[in-house]
Amino acid sequence: KQEVTQIPAALSVPEGENLVLNCSFTDSAIYNLQWFRQDPGKGLTSLLLIQSSQREQTSGRLNASLDKSSGRSTLYIAASQPGDSATYLCAVLFSGNTPLVFGKGTRLSVIA
Amino acid sequence: NAGVMQNPRHLVRRRGQEARLRCSPMKGHSHVYWYRQLPEEGLKFMVYLQKENIIDESGMPKERFSAEFPKEGPSILRIQQVVRGDSAAYFCASSQEDKGEAFFGQGTRLTVV
Numbered sequence: 001k002q003e004v005t006q007i008p009a010a011l012s013v014p015e016g017e018n019l020v021l022n023c024s025f026t027d028s029a030i031y032n033l034q035w036f037r038q039d040p041g042k043g044l045t046s047l048l049l050i051q052s053s054q055r056e057q058t059s060g061r062l063n064a065s066l067d068k069s070s071g072r073s074t075l076y077i078a079a080s081q082p083g084d085s086a087t088y089l090c091a092v093l094f095s096g097n098t099p100l101v102f103g104k105g106t107r108l109s110v111i112a
Numbered sequence: 113n114a115g116v117m118q119n120p121r122h123l124v125r126r127r128g129q130e131a132r133l134r135c136s137p138m139k140g141h142s143h144v145y146w147y148r149q150l151p152e153e154g155l156k157f158m159v160y161l162q163k164e165n166i167i168d169e170s171g172m173p174k175e176r177f178s179a180e181f182p183k184e185g186p187s188i189l190r191i192q193q194v195v196r197g198d199s200a201a202y203f204c205a206s207s208q209e210d211k212g213e214a215f216f217g218q219g220t221r222l223t224v225v
Binding site: 036043046101103 | 118145156157213216217218219
């Protein structure tokens, strides 16, 4: 079964700290992997998309890495700010005719 | 370029009524996906459509639920005879191509009373 797991489920850090969110997936045969942000009661905002041929993508203070062989991706957030507080979702598009499979997310709180 | 538009944002229905959720994909996108999110749960895939075609409905309950994406107009997710367990946030996403980057709407929060 193709599954996506995110650990930890929740994380609280002081403002200014660098942090890493983890995502693991059960099948290394993937097309791409996306990281999303979801604010309470809101929709999903796409943060980064990594194609299977890529190892990382960067956008501002965010850096996402992909290691297909180990079935892992990390989202690195530099110099965290209270405005980064949200739930971060990892979603994998596995090879074959399957839809995006989501993890349950990591709820991040950045304390001022 | 407006994003994925869903309406209504909030919908309240009594048990037994019908709920119709609408999704207009981003301009130029012909692939639409519907997901359901329950409290404290991840997003669960329901159905994948292209214009006038259902590509994958493996995540959609066999009864009471249907979806369409007509040649003209938005995609519609229809839930007949709603029950309390249908209360959830329903999200629509669109992509420009199969297996392309997915963009999500703000969701419709359905409450069945």
